[in-house]
Amino acid sequence: MSNNATKLIHSIPVDELTGAVSVPIYQTSTFVQEAPGVNKGYDYARTGNPTRGTLENIIAQLENGSTGIAFGSGLAAIDAVLKLLQSGDEILAVDDIYGGAFRLFTHIYQKFGIKVNYVDTTNAENVFTAVTPKTKLIWIETPTNPTLKISDIEAIARIAKASGCWLCVDNTFASPALQQPLSLGADIIVHSATKYLGGHSDLIAGLVVTKEKELGDKIKFIQNASGAILSPFDSWLVIRGIETLPLRIKQHCINAQAIADFLETHPAVDKVYYPGLKNHLNHDIAARQSKGFGGIVSFTLKEDTEEAAIKFVTATKLFKLAESLGGVKSLLCHPAQMTHKSIPAEKRRAAGVADSLIRLSVGLEEAEDLVSDIEQAFKKIKSYKPSKQKTEA
Numbered sequence: 001m002s003n004n005a006t007k008l009i010h011s012i013p014v015d016e017l018t019g020a021v022s023v024p025i026y027q028t029s030t031f032v033q034e035a036p037g038v039n040k041g042y043d044y045a046r047t048g049n050p051t052r053g054t055l056e057n058i059i060a061q062l063e064n065g066s067t068g069i070a071f072g073s074g075l076a077a078i079d080a081v082l083k084l085l086q087s088g089d090e091i092l093a094v095d096d097i098y099g100g101a102f103r104l105f106t107h108i109y110q111k112f113g114i115k116v117n118y119v120d121t122t123n124a125e126n127v128f129t130a131v132t133p134k135t136k137l138i139w140i141e142t143p144t145n146p147t148l149k150i151s152d153i154e155a156i157a158r159i160a161k162a163s164g165c166w167l168c169v170d171n172t173f174a175s176p177a178l179q180q181p182l183s184l185g186a187d188i189i190v191h192s193a194t195k196y197l198g199g200h201s202d203l204i205a206g207l208v209v210t211k212e213k214e215l216g217d218k219i220k221f222i223q224n225a226s227g228a229i230l231s232p233f234d235s236w237l238v239i240r241g242i243e244t245l246p247l248r249i250k251q252h253c254i255n256a257q258a259i260a261d262f263l264e265t266h267p268a269v270d271k272v273y274y275p276g277l278k279n280h281l282n283h284d285i286a287a288r289q290s291k292g293f294g295g296i297v298s299f300t301l302k303e304d305t306e307e308a309a310i311k312f313v314t315a316t317k318l319f320k321l322a323e324s325l326g327g328v329k330s331l332l333c334h335p336a337q338m339t340h341k342s343i344p345a346e347k348r349r350a351a352g353v354a355d356s357l358i359r360l361s362v363g364l365e366e367a368e369d370l371v372s373d374i375e376q377a378f379k380k381i382k383s384y385k386p387s388k389q390k391t392e393a
């Protein structure tokens with residue numbers, strides 16, 4: 001079942017009660033019962049809310065799964081998946097995992113007796129070698145952040161199946177418009193809906209989708225027991241974002257490819273990371289398992305210093321300096337000083353996050369305007385004087 005705009009737009013239901021074309025926001029905490037336990041399908045809004053339920057059905061359809069569950073943030077979604085495990089279980093995770101997931105796995109779950117092993121999953125054989133009888137969960141992102149590493153979902157799903165453990169894919173960077181891991185054999189996907197699904201940099205939200213209903217019911221139980229639900233209004237905002245997802249993603253991909261092509265031949269640039277470039281590691285796998293290469297482009301400078309990178313990220317005008325990604329407006333960040341600041345420099349560099357690495361979240365402006373913005377920022381690196389740091393324009 002492939003996603004197209006028609007199917008997606010019509011998976012968003014018209015309200016049966018009133019005919020409202022936009023999904024109603026049920027801003028209520030509780031629901032009247034005719035008699036104890038006799039109700040219209042809802043009793044208390046932590047357990048279930050019709051607006052949230054509509055979003056959950058939409059994302060389950062988009063990801064080709066059975067059950068969708070909406071959370072108050074991407075990390076709350078990840079947290080709920082981890083609560084499937086128990087003390088003594090092990091997780092095998094991609095080595096350049098999202099920093100917030102690393103913090104949760106390492107600083108919260110390890111103290112409850114859950115061990116995490118990090119491996120380079122760009123080669124599926126590394127996963128095969130690292131799985132132990134205690135491995136209960138394999139956790140990958142593809143593409144990863146910020147160097148856009150690609151892993152073979154189908155090959156890793158086969159290893160998970162043969163080893164009797166779950167494969168969870170963080171599908172935030174690709175979105176279901178480009179990649180459906182459950183159709184490739186994964187058991188669970190998570191999203192930070194804060195990014196492409198919401199799409200407008202105006203909310204924090206997370207989603208889980210499971211292939212099997214039984215596993216979905218377990219995570220729903222965990223959510224109801226732990227309480228990290230998404231509010232009705234934010235559920236509505238995510239639905240509103242999803243309406244334009246295919247259109248936005250198409251343009252994000254076109255713009256990002258244009259910028260990656262421009263950067264590849266630029267004299268100020270050393271390496272460019274974009275899965276749509278033919279020389280990107282596992283480009284062929286990305287081309288096979290996804291319908292496009294996404295809106296994130298990272299690159300390093302020939303002058304590989306933090307000073308040069310900081311000069312660049314404060315000189316762009318259209319690209320705004322901010323954490324996060326996936327919105328309409330272009331953003332950029334300097335991982336060494338922002339998202340990856342808590343990682344020791346040697347470890348960070350070893351993971352491919354060089355001192356001058358810059359991550360672009362390419363937005364929906366005209367590609368040629370974005371290219372001009374980058375070009376004018378490059379011109380400022382040469383005349384950079386560390387003592388007179390310019391602030392954000």
Ligand SMILES: *Cc1c(COP(=O)(O)O)cnc(C)c1O
Nearest residue numbers: 073074075098170172192194205
């Ligand atoms: C942002 C992000 C998260 C965390 O999501 P929040 O909504 O910020 O909690 C998880 N995974 C990836 C890949 C992300 O980019």
